Amino acid sequence: MKEGERSGRISAELWEVLRRHRWRIAAAVALLLVAKLATVAVPLLLKRIIDALSTASLPASLPLYLLVGYALLRFSSTLFNEWRDLLFVRVTLAAVSAYAQKTFSHLHALGPRFHARRKLGSLLPDIDRGTGGIAFLLGVGLFTIVPTLVEIGLVLAIMLNRYAAGFAGIILVTFLVYAGFTLVFTARRVFYQRRVNKLDSTAKGRLADSLINYDTVKYFGGEAREARRFAAIMGDWVDAGAANQRALFTLHVGQSAIIALGVAAIMVLAGQAVLARQMSVGDLVLINAYALQVCLPLNALGFTYREARDAWVNAERLFELLRERPEIDDPPGSPALQPGPGExxxxxxxxxxxxxxxxxxxxxxxxxxxxxxxxxxxxxxxxxxxxxxxxxxxxxxxxxxxxxxxxxxxxxxxxxxxxIGVVPQDTALFNDTIGSNIAYGRSGSTLEEVVAACRAAHLHEVIEALPGGYDAPVGERGVNLSGGEKQRIAIARAVLKDxxxxxxxxxxxxxxxxxxxxxxxxxxxxxxxxxxxxxxxxxxxxxxxxxxxxxxxxxxxxxxxxxxxxxxxxxxxxxxxxxxxxxxxxxx
Known part of the structure; x- marks a missing residue:
């Protein structure tokens, strides 16, 4: 699938999640905007305080209303941001839960061909990273990119209204150069992030496969061989991670240099204006505060964009998994098999x-x-x-x-x-109690029905002799039971299913x-x-x-x-x- 088509599908999926929670999101965005207005108003109030306190004739009393207002503005910015997060958390948690459930059901719907070739150890990290990536992507657009752009827009409007166009021009140029640099170098870094993810999944898959086959490793004295194979994968992972970090180093240093040059240019211009008596010290503090207020979100925006690209890469694998088609896909409304004698x-x-x-x-x-x-x-x-x-x-x-x-x-x-009831050659058991494993044969069965099925399978006496009886754990893959006991459980399941x-x-x-x-x-x-x-x-x-x-x-x-x-x-x-x-x- 082409990159653009793949991105379009992921965007459509995320938009559908946002649409389902539109009222909660609208309230969260409103709180976000109020918080940003309070944040942008803080330097304006700080300028008035500095100007009031730095006049030739000091005021007779402290401007308490300005000082209290300054404190309230700072508090309200934090309050509205936290309130926004409280509203939106249910959206992200619901999305992660929905996709985890959707993936779980989808994996069970896929056929034997898929499960024969999949590696459980690498599949689980893909699902975990994918759901985490979806949660990040849902929050990042609304609560990092949008508020940063709103904040930059408000600051530019205030600067153009109160000061020479040169200040707003420097801020705008800094933003554009920073954004262009970040886009180019983050796109280059995606290759390294994909390789790191792939090797991480390969390593976890190798680890799980080796531990599942613990007995085989012991039979053939393969501990050193397994360690060498795992070490080779981890060596590649280390190299890929180091290359990824080198790309990240270039990105961070470049971003910091652009911000430093922008702030330096603004402060030189403002310092000259103060010396020329064209601006007050309060104006200098205001411009410095706005310069930092724009540049710090720019830095956060760069970090967020990098993380968003990583999250996008993580979500890609999950959506690829969800696009796997079941080999048996019943059309909607397929009739049920009608009961009969069983010919x-x-x-x-x-x-x-x-x-x-x-x-x-x-x-x-x-x-x-x-x-x-x-x-x-x-x-x-x-x-x-x-x-x-x-x-x-x-x-x-x-x-x-x-x-x-x-x-x-x-x-x-x-x-x-x-x-149909099945008694297979190798009985697969959940890592649960004996009673729960047998009751799996028929949903909603009672303990009395389970015991009756076990009596029919000549298993009841064996279970009663175990410590814990029907509550005895079978262990992972039924390792606590003999082959004959596992087969009797399979028979009891079939009896219970009837x-x-x-x-x-x-x-x-x-x-x-x-x-x-x-x-x-x-x-x-x-x-x-x-x-x-x-x-x-x-x-x-x-x-x-x-x-x-x-x-x-x-x-x-x-x-x-x-x-x-x-x-x-x-x-x-x-x-x-x-x-x-x-x-x-x-x-x-």
Whole structure:
């Protein structure tokens, strides 16, 4: 996407946020303007005080009304600014919250392709920097750039009205030179800031990936290797940060030099006017105060512009993330899948992840309501893809999938998944309690329902024996539980969900023989009176299936019962004999 188009989209998004809070923003801007008027009036009052106290004949008493008024003006400037911030804070917080929620929901809406290639460690900093950048951009335009321009305009108007045009001319030239210098050198610095951000995200991604794979690092003695890889990334980050700081040094020194020259020119001109008796000492103080009042905001404006550019770069990545399109995007008003007995039909289904590598080729099969169909085959034969298509993670390239006569492509993906329970090979658990992880199977379930599901999964006694029972923490990724216990949690979730259709995706392949036998019995009980698709690796777990389908290179090569397939002495029989020999060798 072109730079201008990208900037336009970000601006439109920010404008929409401001439009939603226009009344609160209008009140904040009004307070801002009152605060700026008070700020600009302070030097005028200070001039009157100095002139009153520096006359040849001193006044009989202190001009208290001027001194009190001076103090009140200074206080009112701070009061109105703080009041403005109090009003506007809800706008920035609401915007950050809205974009955090929008990003969270969007990430869940994105498909498996995105999540397969994303790096969580670098994704989270992008989101954090992006939301922070949005908050900064919302406040900077209204409360730094606008008030600075208003203040400069008021000062120029007063200077033109009271003094020679040369003073206002110097201020205007200083502002224009400063603004031009800042724009040019800040634009150059954006390259370095983007590189720093990219390397920062890469470093955090590398750190997270290494810690997630802590066991693998230990298995292969890779600590030093990981440290070297991380050190190389951090070395590049240091170099990029130093280059960024050099660019910032040039910018700061140049800005300060421009301001110093402007102030010096104003003070020389004012000093000459005082010596020539054309201005009073109070006028000199007033001009000096206005010169500083313009130049200090200029410095703040330069800093704000730099920070705004950095915030813009940070927000770019967040908006790029929000522009990622889900692979399954239901049109508005898509009908829900209507409940039925659970018949599943694949009609001439073809699918590929990459065009040059077909995964399924003209697959047709039917799973009758209340029956179990098992799919076996070598790795890469397309077994698990059947389950992903049924769950609508993807839609077929050709053909269609029917559930109770309804084309699931025309139904909302959420309603299709609601009708299906899954017991995966690797059960993913939240870093929460056992009870909460099981209750995730059905929103709003009670503790009694969770306990009943655990009894059905033969898990209740195991949980009761744990310190804390159902409140026992499972640890990150379930590290506090064994493989068999995690699988039983997955079964309990499926029992609690009580769906008409079940998918067992190699649910026992990672277990030992004893655990596999126990889990298989529970899976058999769970699948009774439900339509079940079993993706199997170990053939011993699916001998009782109503139908067994053998796949090879994305095609169905055989199907029938266990006995029928053995009698044919084809691909299934060869797989069966091979696994029997391997089990016999392992038992010796």
């Amino acid at each position: 599943i039909v694949f009609e001439h289904v073809s699918f590929h992840y990459e065009a040059a590598r077909p995964v399924l080729v003209d697959v047709s099969l039917r799973i009758a309501p209340g029956t179990t169909l098992a799919v076996v085959g070598r790795s890469g034969s397309g077994k698990s893809t059947l389950a992903r298509l049924l769950l609508r993670y993807y839609d077929p390239a050709n053909g269609r999938i029917l559930v109770d006569g309804q084309d699931i492509r025309l139904c909302s993906a959420a309603s299709v998944r609601q009708a 769906p008409p259709i079940l998918i067992f995706d190699e649910a026992t392949s990672a277990l030992d023989v004893d655990s596999e036998h126990a889990i298989t019995q529970e899976l058999d009980r769970l699948s009774q009176h439900r339509t079940t698709l079993v993706i199997a690796h170990r053939l011993s777990t699916i001998v009782n299936a109503d139908t067994i389908v053998v796949m090879d290179r994305g095609r169905i090569v055989e199907q029938g019962t266990h006995g029928e397939l053995l009698r044919r002495k084809g691909a299934y029989a060869r797989l069966w004999l091979l696994q029997q020999r391997m089990e016999e060798d392992a038992a010796r």
